Amino acid sequence: MAQSSVYSLNIVGYAIVPLPAGYSLMANPLSAGATNGAAEIGLTITGEQILTWNGKGFNAVLYDPTTIGWQDLSGNPSVPPSLPPGTGFFFFNPNAATNVTFVGQVVPNPSSTNKLSLPAGYSLVGSALPATVTNITSAPVSLPAITGMQVLAWTGSGYDSRLYDPTTIGWQDLNGNAKTAPTYTIGEGFFFFNPGSATTWPQSLP
Amino acid sequence: MKKLAVVLCLSALTTGAFAQGFVNFFNTAGTLVSSGAAGNTATLAAGNPGAYYFGLLTSASGNAGTFTFAGVYATNQTFAGRFTGGGGVTVAGWGPGVTMSYEVAGWSANLGATFNSSWLTTPPTTPNGFFGISGIGSGQAGGSTAAGSFPNLNLFGGTGLTSGFNLSPTSVPEPTSMALAGLGAAALLIFRRRK
Numbered sequence: 001m002a003q004s005s006v007y008s009l010n011i012v013g014y015a016i017v018p019l020p021a022g023y024s025l026m027a028n029p030l031s032a033g034a035t036n037g038a039a040e041i042g043l044t045i046t047g048e049q050i051l052t053w054n055g056k057g058f059n060a061v062l063y064d065p066t067t068i069g070w071q072d073l074s075g076n077p078s079v080p081p082s083l084p085p086g087t088g089f090f091f092f093n094p095n096a097a098t099n100v101t102f103v104g105q106v107v108p109n110p111s112s113t114n115k116l117s118l119p120a121g122y123s124l125v126g127s128a129l130p131a132t133v134t135n136i137t138s139a140p141v142s143l144p145a146i147t148g149m150q151v152l153a154w155t156g157s158g159y160d161s162r163l164y165d166p167t168t169i170g171w172q173d174l175n176g177n178a179k180t181a182p183t184y185t186i187g188e189g190f191f192f193f194n195p196g197s198a199t200t201w202p203q204s205l206p
Numbered sequence: 207m208k209k210l211a212v213v214l215c216l217s218a219l220t221t222g223a224f225a226q227g228f229v230n231f232f233n234t235a236g237t238l239v240s241s242g243a244a245g246n247t248a249t250l251a252a253g254n255p256g257a258y259y260f261g262l263l264t265s266a267s268g269n270a271g272t273f274t275f276a277g278v279y280a281t282n283q284t285f286a287g288r289f290t291g292g293g294g295v296t297v298a299g300w301g302p303g304v305t306m307s308y309e310v311a312g313w314s315a316n317l318g319a320t321f322n323s324s325w326l327t328t329p330p331t332t333p334n335g336f337f338g339i340s341g342i343g344s345g346q347a348g349g350s351t352a353a354g355s356f357p358n359l360n361l362f363g364g365t366g367l368t369s370g371f372n373l374s375p376t377s378v379p380e381p382t383s384m385a386l387a388g389l390g391a392a393a394l395l396i397f398r399r400r401k
Contacts, residue, residue: 023355051354056346057303057346057353057354057356058353058354060353060354090354090355120364120365120368121360121364121365121366122357122364122365147234147235147236148234148235148236148363150360152357158350158355159355159357159358161293161294161357161358163293165234165235167235167285168283168285168288173293174230174232174292174293174294174358175290175292175293176283176290191357193357193360193363193364194364195234195235195236195360195362195363195364196236196363196364
């Protein structure tokens with residue numbers, strides 16, 4: 001019996017992202033097809049913490065195999081969160097600086113579009129497409145330019161906030177001083193402030 | 207060693223107790239401020255910064271009558287309908303991660319540069335002035351806590367206040383003076399007809 005060839009249009013790759021000591025704001029740039037944070041990140045460090053945003057605050061889990069493994073910060077058994085591409089999260093590295101290697105499939109597939117939800121207010125996100133750009137609204141990252149939106153990048157100790165308002169001076173800090181558009185680096189997470197009603201962040205492969 | 211630990215604990219406690227949260231005290235393109243009498247309002251004109259002042263009012267409960275002036279000011283910008291008191295403003299008594307209710311009061315500069323708390327119960331009556339209070343918003347202040355580093359609360363836009371507000375004239379003609387003016391006009395008409 002003749003068999004037809006099966007082709008996969010999936011693009012698979014890896015990305016090495018620096019992981020300094022302490023808190024980093026990250027987003028998984030590749031889909032490992034797994035359902036939990038530990039597998040998505042491909043790295044487990046004793047004492048690590050993963051903080052995800054629930055719209056009002058953070059849900060934190062801690063990994064400590066010397067006690068009960070994954071647990072919340074009160075020591076109750078827990079599971080690591082799902083971290084699909086596009087989901088931003090804080091990662092606490094209790095050790096010296098190292099790297100995280102993300103491995104997996106590029107989302108979206110060629111000829112398809114990924115739509116990430118951007119609710120009103122703050123969301124913790126990252127580019128679902130693995131890319132680095134000098135202007136976060138440029139392709140292929142293509143963050144939608146919404147009047148009044150804010151992009152908050154983590155500096156290691158606080159947020160570098162940039163507000164976009166073409167009705168005044170365009171990109172600016174929160175005190176109205178002109179700034180350049182935020183950059184975006186692969187694997188980076190950031191807080192996005194949506195001043196209007198819920199919308200989406202569509203991304204397509206070039 | 208024990209003494210050092212006690213000092214460190216006390217230090218952490220005091221830091222936590224007096225930690226102040228951060229809010230972004232400015233409006234957005236979708237929440238402009240206007241002025242004028244009902245039915246005749248217009249967005250605050252561009253190119254006239256400092257013509258209006260704004261003050262932040264806060265309340266733990268959000269109930270009417272419980273809002274107090276938080277001691278934080280803003281002024282209108284050169285852009286139409288916009289004001290700012292700055293980003294990352296600290297508000298006394300509003301800790302990071304703590305949810306409170308808030309309002310913003312606005313008034314014209316001829317009423318003075320400082321907020322008068324009596325305006326909360328009796329709006330000002332200064333002639334040729336404007337005064338108004340926004341709707342009630344609610345949110346948690348930003349800042350670092352043991353539970354993470356919260357982004358600044360945006361008082362306007364997103365999950366904050368989603369509409370602007372109007373500053374109404376502070377000197378409204380009383381009904382008696384309106385009636386007198388009407389009588390005067392009628393008398394003038396009669397006088398002209400007779401002539």
